[in-house]
Amino acid sequence: MQKSLHLDPNKCTGCLQCEMACAWEKYETFTIAKSRIKVFTFHHEGRFVPYTCTQCDEAWCLIACPVDAIKLDPVTGAKIVLEPTCVGCKVCTIACPFGTINYVAQTGKVQKCDLCDGDPACAKACPTGAITYVDADWTGLGKMRAWAGKTDTTAATA
Amino acid sequence: MRHVIIGSGPAGVIAAETLRKADPAAEITVLCGEGEPPYARMAIPYLLKGDIDEAGTFIRKDQDHYGRMRIGLVEGRALAVDTAARVVDLGDGPGLPWDRLLVATGSRPSREKIPGIDLPGVRTCWTLEDARALLAGIRPGTRVVQMGAGFVGCIIMEGLLARGADLTILVRSGYMVRRMMNPTASGLIRRWCESKGVKILTRTQPLALSANGGALKVDLGEGRSLDADLYLSVVGVDPNLEFLAGSGVEIGQGVVVDANLQSSVPGVYAAGDVAESPDVVTGKRQLNAIQPNAAEQGRTAALNMAGHPTRFKGSFVFNVLTTLGLAASSFGEWQGVPGGESTEVLDESRFRYLNLQFDGDRLVGANCVGFGDHVGAFRGLIEGRRRLGAWKRRLMDDPARVMQAYVETAVPACGAG
Helix, strand or coil, X not given: CCEEEEECHHHCCCCCHHHHHHHHHHHCCCCHHHCCCEEEEEHHHCEEEEXXXXXXXXXXXXHXXXXXXXXXXXXXXXXXXXXXXXXXXXXXXXXXXXXCCEEECCCCEEECCCHHHHCCHHHHHCCCXXXXXXXXXXXXXXXXXXXXXXXXXXCCCX | CEEEEECCCHHHHHHHHHHHHHCCCCEEXXXXXXXXXXXXXXXXXXXXXXXXXXHHHECCCCCCHHHHCCEEEEECCCCEEECCCCEEECCCCCCEECCEEEECCCEEECCCCCCCCCCCCEECCCCHHHHHHHHHHCCCCCEEEEECCCHHHHHCHHHHHHCCCEEEEECCCCCCCCCCCCHHHHHHHHHHHHHCCCEEECCCCCCEEEEECCEEEEEEECCEEEEXXXXXXXXXXXXXXXXXXXXXXXXXXXXXXXXXXECCCCCEEECHHHEEEEECCCCCEEECCCHHHHHHHHHHHHHXXXXXXCXXXXXXXXXXXXXXXXXXXXXXXXXXXXXXXXXXXXXXXXXXXXXXXXXXXXXXXXEEECXXXXXXXXXXHHHCCCECCCHHHHHHHCXXXXXXXHHHHHCCCCCCC
């Protein structure tokens, strides 16, 4: 059974441990601007929403890459950026309709969540269980996939 | 089933791979027109900069890839297509027979119609061969006069400066990248380029080029002229369609295709720069010469060719370009729509700008300069026609919160309530 990240905004306190764990795992820094998981803050209602790549089946980033710099990890299902091959053209960053692959000016490459080879640092660091790494069927992945093909939704209630 | 794909760019390569997965027994042939392995033009700026070698531009890095997938790469150019006999005419030999044909011939640089455009020292930048000529011809101090500051004109500048070129850019209109960027965004990009030592002359168009010793004289009229060692003409692109004359395939601006990317002739499909398909935002049929569109159309056309009816979800115009390190992106109806509203935030000193265009409570277009994070969400919001509800007003007040708006209105697990 393939696993995926389950993100539960209702359990997120906005502590940003996940962002620090990600930045440390990938760059050995606590500069959270470099994190590949992002916690969005909604001050008007005191909510925090952790958000990162869902490793979607469509793999918009992978198919849009002109130089074959994004590969599928057959074990975890993650779409992985091969840094030495990436030229930094940013096509993937506009192709991904979720906004979860981003350009990093310091490296001249793009970055995205790669599930840390099947042991995601963010999930290990989350103290409240808002981020868990579980069997794919348990996550909102199905809903997310259905959403990806859907358009013309009714007005948001926000 | 014999599938022939004319063109070895991203649309052609992805179509061939998709066909192989969908139809293991099919015969798949890709016609390559340039005597090169399939490569990505998108990577040429990085070749000019010296970041990568030629192999770094290849669409697939493993040279056995095509053989292993039983995709035949055939060198040659299509001169004509006989849709009755179902053969592609290659000029010599018997031609290539097909049961399903994909036209993925891309575009080529538009030619300026001025005297002297055929002189030595005049180049464009489109192919690997062009890149080799530029790499060989530009030394520190080489005077390069570049005509055009569109998408290609902008993304190659960094490579030219990296070679040491003394660069002057001529812009016919008043604005750089005017097909992607509004005047404010365009002005920021211009000022950025000038701050890096590039001379930019707007509302300027050469009347003629002439040989001047070993160099070129660029006649700008009214007694003005520029001396150039190299004249680089990058004034846009035109789709490669001529070989379809007389084939019966309906041509508008490009190959007119239906929702399944099939042309007016059954069995003939088109994908990428040459395909004229409906825009999901405007509803109008148009060419959409961008990489993600080529990739997604290549995949969809192939599924249809393999007998799996698949509708193309539709595309819209969006693009990203990096001009001397300054990233800028453009989405959809960035010029706005009648009766729509817009909002923007500008930080001139930091070269940051964001402009949003709304139709009711939907985002329909955007221009961004210097904002790089989460820009894909613009695609999600616009293409998905997400209704923003209360977020519309919040974005009018603070456009920079667009990712928060996206997360709350478009991601089901994250939405409020």
